[in-house]
Amino acid sequence: MTMDRIYILYHGSFGELVTGHLAMSELADRIVSLYDLKITSVSLDEPENDMPEDIPLSECDLLLVLGILPKAGDLVPIIAERTGAKAVLWPVEDPNLIPEGKYSIENELKKKGIHIEFPEPLCSLDMSDNELVKSFVESFGKSKFELRVNAKSKVIEAVKVIRDTPCGSASKVAEKLVGMSYKDMKSFEEQVMQMHDNECVAYMGPERPIMQQAGRLLVDAIKEAFP
Secondary structure, rough: OOOEEEEEEOOOHHHHHHHHHHHOOHHHEEEEEEEEEEOOOOOOOOOHOOOOOOOOOOOOEEEEOOOOOOOOHHHHHHHHHHHOOOEEEOOOOOHHHHOHHHHHHHHHHHHOOOOEEOOOOOOHHHOOOOHHHHHHOOOOOOOOOOOEEEEEOEEEEEEEEEEEOOOOOOHHHHHHHHOOEEEOOHHHHHHHHHHHHHHOOOOOOOOHHHHHHHHHHHHHHHHHHHO
């Protein structure tokens, strides 16, 4: 089976965090390009005129778009087409970074026969009908754990991460779970939420508490793993 080639287009703290984690992971040899798209705006009529001159257009199967600025979004369909991408994964970790022309970008990609998904947040991704996204989700997405516990003393003895979050928060929290007591489940959940929030860079505002949502997903995944 040929391995899917991944192109990562990123910007900002979230983009850097996920890109750094994926570049050190088992997906590393599948990444054909990493490019920091710093562009703040593009021409509405001729977006291709604003393509950075130094952008590599390596052939890929999956284009991962992380944290780019809203006005740079119109470049994505052009980059996807020129790299031969068959699918685009564009997570929403911050409502302020939703591309301005989201629906027109989506329609443009669909017209070109390119699959697009906007998971909110990326660590909520659990399944996809698209083979390329599904292949990515086998390694990264909604976290999954295996726990070994001492049922008598209600202490976690060992943790194995089956599927990590794309930013690595699941594996970072997992390291701290060993030796923790879950006698008081409410207190345990609060501690895990706090650990998660120390690692997460997703948006946290009252109208869209994405960081809290991500923390809840992690807590629920750990609770599901209790034998």
